[in-house]
Amino acid sequence: MRVARACERLGLDFACVYTASDEQSGHVALGRQLRGDASVVRIQSYHDANEILSVADHCGATAVHPGYGFFAEDFRFARRVTERRRKLIFIGPSWKIIQSLGDKINTKRLARSLGVPTVPGSDRPVYDELEAEEIAATLFAFQSEQGIEKPLVLVKASAGGGGMGIEEVYTIDKFKNVYRRIRNYAKRQFHDEGVLIEQRIHHFNHLEVQILGARGGADIVHFGTRNCSIQSTGRQKRIEVAPGFAPAEVSYNFDAAKVLGDIVDHSLAIAREVGYDNAGTWEWMVTPVGQPFLMEVNTRIQVENGVSAIVSKIKGQGGVDLIAEQIRLGLGDAMGYGQSDVALCGAGIEYRIIAEDPAAKFAPWVGRIDRFAWQGAPWLQMFTHIPLDAPYEIPIEYDPNLALAIIWGKDLAEAKARGLEFLGGVELAGQDPVGSPLRSNLSFLREKTASILEFH
Amino acid sequence: MIDVKQLLEEIKASPFEEIEVVAPHTGVVRFALKEPGGKVAGPSGSHLEKPGTAVATLERERNLKTVYAGIKGDLAKVYAELDGSFVEAGTPLCLIRHFLTKSEAIDSILKKVLHLFYAPERAKYFFIPEIDKKIKALGARNVKVREGMELFIASRMKRERPVAYTGPEGQIYTVYFQYEQNVDAGQPLIGVCPESQVGLIQDVVGKVQSDWEERD
Numbered sequence: 099m100r101v102a103r104a105c106e107r108l109g110l111d112f113a114c115v116y117t118a119s120d121e122q123s124g125h126v127a128l129g130r131q132l133r134g135d136a137s138v139v140r141i142q143s144y145h146d147a148n149e150i151l152s153v154a155d156h157c158g159a160t161a162v163h164p165g166y167g168f169f170a171e172d173f174r175f176a177r178r179v180t181e182r183r184r185k186l187i188f189i190g191p192s193w194k195i196i197q198s199l200g201d202k203i204n205t206k207r208l209a210r211s212l213g214v215p216t217v218p219g220s221d222r223p224v225y226d227e228l229e230a231e232e233i234a235a236t237l238f239a240f241q242s243e244q245g246i247e248k249p250l251v252l253v254k255a256s257a258g259g260g261g262m263g264i265e266e267v268y269t270i271d272k273f274k275n276v277y278r279r280i281r282n283y284a285k286r287q288f289h290d291e292g293v294l295i296e297q298r299i300h301h302f303n304h305l306e307v308q309i310l311g312a313r314g315g316a317d318i319v320h321f322g323t324r325n326c327s328i329q330s331t332g333r334q335k336r337i338e339v340a341p342g343f344a345p346a347e348v349s350y351n352f353d354a355a356k357v358l359g360d361i362v363d364h365s366l367a368i369a370r371e372v373g374y375d376n377a378g379t380w381e382w383m384v385t386p387v388g389q390p391f392l393m394e395v396n397t398r399i400q401v402e403n404g405v406s407a408i409v410s411k412i413k414g415q416g417g418v419d420l421i422a423e424q425i426r427l428g429l430g431d432a433m434g435y436g437q438s439d440v441a442l443c444g445a446g447i448e449y450r451i452i453a454e455d456p457a458a459k460f461a462p463w464v465g466r467i468d469r470f471a472w473q474g475a476p477w478l479q480m481f482t483h484i485p486l487d488a489p490y491e492i493p494i495e496y497d498p499n500l501a502l503a504i505i506w507g508k509d510l511a512e513a514k515a516r517g518l519e520f521l522g523g524v525e526l527a528g529q530d531p532v533g534s535p536l537r538s539n540l541s542f543l544r545e546k547t548a549s550i551l552e553f554h
Numbered sequence: 555m556i557d558v559k560q561l562l563e564e565i566k567a568s569p570f571e572e573i574e575v576v577a578p579h580t581g582v583v584r585f586a587l588k589e590p591g592g593k594v595a596g597p598s599g600s601h602l603e604k605p606g607t608a609v610a611t612l613e614r615e616r617n618l619k620t621v622y623a624g625i626k627g628d629l630a631k632v633y634a635e636l637d638g639s640f641v642e643a644g645t646p647l648c649l650i651r652h653f654l655t656k657s658e659a660i661d662s663i664l665k666k667v668l669h670l671f672y673a674p675e676r677a678k679y680f681f682i683p684e685i686d687k688k689i690k691a692l693g694a695r696n697v698k699v700r701e702g703m704e705l706f707i708a709s710r711m712k713r714e715r716p717v718a719y720t721g722p723e724g725q726i727y728t729v730y731f732q733y734e735q736n737v738d739a740g741q742p743l744i745g746v747c748p749e750s751q752v753g754l755i756q757d758v759v760g761k762v763q764s765d766w767e768e769r770d
Contacts, residue, residue: 118644142579142643149643152580152614156640183616282683283714332713462711464676494676494710494736531739 099125099483100404101163104422106132113137113157117144119493124483144168147175154186161187161429170398173197189428191311191376191397198372199395202256202294205368209392212371214364217299217383217391223256223292227277233295234273241297250300253277255284256292263287264333266298299391302383303327303553304335305342305358307365308406309380310423310433315373317433320366321406321420322442323358327553328546330460336539337546338402338448340409344510344551351553352388361390368395377403377424386553399424404479404504405448411441445513447505447550449521449543451482453498453528456542462498463537465530466491470500473523477516479504489528500526500538510551517547558754558761561663566766569659571652573625577645581612581619587648588634594623594650610647627652656766663758664728668745669721673737677710679717680733694726699746706743724748727755 102125105112114129116138129138137157141149145168154162162179169175176193179186190196199205203222210216219237224230234251241249248268253276255263263283267276277293285291308321323342326335342361343354365380377399384390403420410418412435427433453463467490472480482501484490492498505520507513521544528536577583586608587594594607606623609632613619623629631649641647654662673679681689682704688697699705699719706717728745731737747755 139580140642140644146579148615148617149580152640156580286680286709462713464710497711 099128100421100481101165101425102128102132104419104425107419107422108425110425111137113139113153113159115139115141115144115150115153117141117495119495122485122490123493124485127485147178151179151182151186155184159186161189161425163189163425163428164398166398166401171196171200171396173200187429189376189425190399191374191378195372195374196397199368199378199397202394205392205395208371209364209368212364212367214368215389215391217296217393219252219296220294223290223294225292227274230277230293230295231270231273234267234277235270237295237297238270246300248300250298252294252296252298253280254294254296255280255288255290256294257284257288257290262332299383299385301386302391303342304329304393305361305382305384305390306338306400306402307362307380307382308403308420309365309369309374309378310420310427311369311374311376311378312427312433313375313430315375317436318366318369318374319433319435319437319440320362321410321418321440323362324402324406325551326402328550330454330456330539332460334460335402336450336452337543337550338405338450339510339513339550340405340446341442342551343553344445347510348551348553350388351386354388357384357388357390364390364392368392376428377420384553401450401502402448404481404502405446408446408479408504408506409442409444411443413439414441416443444506444508445510447507447513447517447547449503449505449517450499450539451501451503451524451526451543452539453492453500453536454539455537456539460539462494463530464492464494464498465528465534465536467500467526467528467536469525469527471525472503472520475516475520477506478520514547514550518544521547558663558667558758561666561758562659562761562765565654565659565662569654571625571654572630573627573650573652574646575609575621575623575648575650577612577641577643577647578619578621579612579614579643580641581614583610583612583621583636583639583641583645583647585610585632585634585637585647587629588632588637590629590632590648592629594627594629596624596626597622612641621647623650625650625652626655653768654766655768656762659766660759660762661728663762664745664755665742667751667754667758668727668747669724669751670742671719671721671744671746673708673731673739673741673743674717675708675710675739676736677708678734679731679737679743680707680709681705682707682716689726689729694729694744697726699724699726699744719746721746722748724751 116126139153164170173193173196176188179188206216220233237251238249251267265276267273281291304326306324311318325339325342328337345354361382379396379400381393382390407418407420454460505517596606598604608620610621611618627650630651700723703719704716705719708717724746726744727747730742
């Protein structure tokens, strides 16, 4: 929906696709409303590149925006879009950059070559059980040598993402079972048995740096940092905050302003090295003593881009739309501003409102939404695909995300107060097929607001 | 007690199914059969390796995909007005009136005789790896299930949870779900034949084999 609105803002025509399960989604209604029935086309699957490209040809599109997932970080898709007989523009970095940075191991090697700190662990997907055990044993031994009381190893599906297919192992004895479970899960879900094994960093904060580059890779700017540490038990982000720390309002055991500056500098160093040429996010973990490690680079615009946009001004103008910027730059426009023209003002909080049960390990809830309403405010941006004038059945094929609420305050305290005010006014009701009431994470979001950006 | 004869009579009274053939994906459709009334064949061969009658083609990304009649029957309706146009996924292309075969008639009755274990929620279902291996090696009918046995993995939104079987002990007689396909809540996953029902099942099969007349 935000891509459609960004096209509208830029005065561009667009068509969008949907699947049978998403027929009631707001993006379908919005597409029809803005560009008519013919611009909304039902496809068999979002995973099928042929579908997207055939619709693009049918509609006469000149560019493809891959959204936030599926094809957004798939260099083969980006390459196909740009090198097929009827060439299209891929709204994202060039495929070679996606290929280079999308490979977590390659990114790790590049980062190390530039002196950027990275997490200790395997330097490629592991397919062999004995090799996996050897790496895990080495990591346990390394942590013991470092004096870590409870060494922990992270086993994750190499082809996974978004926090799915990750488990922790506390002893080498249990490693084999977890390894096999993740390998089987990866095979079922991603059709790739590759597994990564890394040292688990305890109690870290998850920070991000928002980067934007123009085609050619010479003009690169950043839009500051975000803190995405408030997550579900499955490591799914639930609250994102910009900037990443608030040293003026919260005390830290380390020089938080310096850490923010360091991760921005490190991120820009990598971006410049590869000639980064569109929107991207550098993901960092910061330990309780302020040691940053680069986790990975997401070569795409992320869901939480809006919280960076809401605290940004370009040449003194607010109302920044990073998706519109991404599209504009993707189409080949010049940046038109430099880093000194970008100002970061106040604090932003993004709440992901999701139908799930935080008390039951954030189990997704499926059913019908009967009522969804909130009180508008000038400091609030609300994005939702849920129709507000009719009941909505949540499709099980996709995560039960209901809305993104982005709040701005002149400082963190004001943003938090406004966040609580907003959450208190949300009305959300529905029921599942057996009549049980809707479950949501609203109370979790309220509870967590108090400790936003605190790091003990 | 289940009256097999009566169940058979009920099916005989309405021995047809109407199956809509839809565009599996987007593309420009060309119909091979434009007029209703003809007969179409379903897949055949010992491994169903021979496709049925081609009813249309879809051209997408310079690739032609043939759309086959997935089942034997009479072509009741053809949406020939779509010929040459770009269609969305799921667009109905034609309608086939299918006369139930012996095995379909048996399946239909068995659904009323076997103990059906239903999907507790809409999800993709997999057998747990140990059972999956056994089924692939020996066939489902060599797998015995009992109350409380962890049998399935339900996958929903990439989250997985184990699902235990509830019901009488017996052998898996029929598997109703397919790999990587979503199953709606309340749809049967497996049909289990308790040992006490083996005679009845054989009776059903025998009765249909002798009484059901297949149509060409």
